[in-house]
Amino acid sequence: MVLQNQLDRGVAMKILVTGGAGFIGSNFIRYMMEAYPDIEIVNMDILTYAGNLENLAGIDENPSYAFFRGDISSSEDVGKIFSSHSFDAVVNFAAESHVDRSLHFGPQVFIKTNILGTQLLLDAARESGVARFVQISTDEVYGSLGPEGSFSETTPLAPNNPYAATKAGADFMVRAAAHSHGVDAVVTRCSNNFGPYQFPEKLIPLMIANAMEDKELPVYGDGMHVRDWIHVRDHCKAVDAVLRSGRPGDVYNIGSMYDVPNLEVVRTILKHLNKPESLIRFVKDRPGHDRRYAMDATKIRDELGWTPDNTFDDAIQKTIDWYLGNRSWLERVRSGKYASYYESMYMGR
Ligand code: NAD
Numbered sequence: 001m002v003l004q005n006q007l008d009r010g011v012a013m014k015i016l017v018t019g020g021a022g023f024i025g026s027n028f029i030r031y032m033m034e035a036y037p038d039i040e041i042v043n044m045d046i047l048t049y050a051g052n053l054e055n056l057a058g059i060d061e062n063p064s065y066a067f068f069r070g071d072i073s074s075s076e077d078v079g080k081i082f083s084s085h086s087f088d089a090v091v092n093f094a095a096e097s098h099v100d101r102s103l104h105f106g107p108q109v110f111i112k113t114n115i116l117g118t119q120l121l122l123d124a125a126r127e128s129g130v131a132r133f134v135q136i137s138t139d140e141v142y143g144s145l146g147p148e149g150s151f152s153e154t155t156p157l158a159p160n161n162p163y164a165a166t167k168a169g170a171d172f173m174v175r176a177a178a179h180s181h182g183v184d185a186v187v188t189r190c191s192n193n194f195g196p197y198q199f200p201e202k203l204i205p206l207m208i209a210n211a212m213e214d215k216e217l218p219v220y221g222d223g224m225h226v227r228d229w230i231h232v233r234d235h236c237k238a239v240d241a242v243l244r245s246g247r248p249g250d251v252y253n254i255g256s257m258y259d260v261p262n263l264e265v266v267r268t269i270l271k272h273l274n275k276p277e278s279l280i281r282f283v284k285d286r287p288g289h290d291r292r293y294a295m296d297a298t299k300i301r302d303e304l305g306w307t308p309d310n311t312f313d314d315a316i317q318k319t320i321d322w323y324l325g326n327r328s329w330l331e332r333v334r335s336g337k338y339a340s341y342y343e344s345m346y347m348g349r
Pocket residue numbers: 018019020021022023024025044045046047048049050051052070071072073092093094095096097098113117136137138139167189190191192193194199
């Protein structure tokens with residue numbers, strides 16, 4: 001509530017955003033700087049393959065924004081940033097975020113960043129008396145659904161892949177910090193995001209990018225796996241609501257209830273781009289591939305009054321338009337240091 005009052009009255013507050021050079025983090029920084037002219041944001045990001053300062057073009061000139069290149073899993077880096085600033089809140093987006101990478105290259109870096117990194121931030125937040133800690137988690141911690149039903153905040157955690165397991169581990173560390181040490185921490189669990197600046201390793205930007213270049217679109221298994229899609233801006237709006245007025249120690253599910261099979265998503269993209277379905281290539285399935293995710297977001301709607309602004313169709317159109325209008329961003333991201341990444345990633349599929 002303290003933060004709600006501060007933000008609503010336009011009182012200056014300083015937030016540490018981690019992973020702010022990635023997809024959702026950069027959209028969140030943009031969203032917050034537009035919504036609250038008095039806010040100060042420090043972005044801590046180590047700039048992995050997924051971190052790109054170009055995602056913050058325009059923002060980096062704002063005197064209320066600062067960038068610190070640092071690793072959340074290094075106590076030295078975390079110590080440095082907390083000793084140079086006094087933060088009102090921490091929003092932790094920094095993570096290794098791709099399921100396929102956690103399967104192909106092993107979970108070590110996921111454990112280090114997603115679990116250890118979160119713990120170091122929690123410790124530093126506690127020691128420096130930060131008023132609120134928001135942990136950005138995912139629906140994947142709940143595991144997979146059968147043909148019916150959806151995940152609620154009380155669904156038991158049952159992660160099925162290494163990425164999801166490390167995100168669940170972090171959620172438990174947040175819970176323990178709140179319970180044992182009284183840290184004012186809240187966890188958000190959102191469904192699959194899409195929108196501008198998403199690294200083209202995830203389904204929607206990969207399919208858009210490949211279709212734009214008339215390359216094959218690799219669909220895993222039978223393509224009937226279902227994800228619950230949300231536009232990144234609606235996710236940012238929900239995180240803002242939780243930051244301001246979520247209940248300490250609680251979990252909030254976030255989702256727009258657009259659950260769509262992957263094959264339908266891919267066909268929609270091809271249709272919008274006027275490309276043939278012959279570009280679709282069914283490839284070997286992801287090991288242990290979760291069949292269906294669907295989020296029940298009743299709690300955040302009822303308690304915090306959050307609602308998404310975008311329909312799936314509008315959001316897909318806007319996203320495709322963004323990639324069409326930002327071909328040079330896409331080209332830079334897909335070439336150079338990322339080229340070998342793509343080769344190794346899809347080899348053998
Ligand atoms: P992303 O991979 O685009 O960005 C992650 C960012 O974290 C990058 O900028 C990277 O450089 C940074 N980072 C990685 N390791 C770091 C470290 N050790 N120290 C500092 N920075 C580090 O990911 P995203 O899709 O923007 O996801 C952001 C968060 O949202 C993640 O925590 C993810 O689990 C969660 N989430 C993502 C989705 C989705 O659909 N993308 C859905 C729900 C939740």
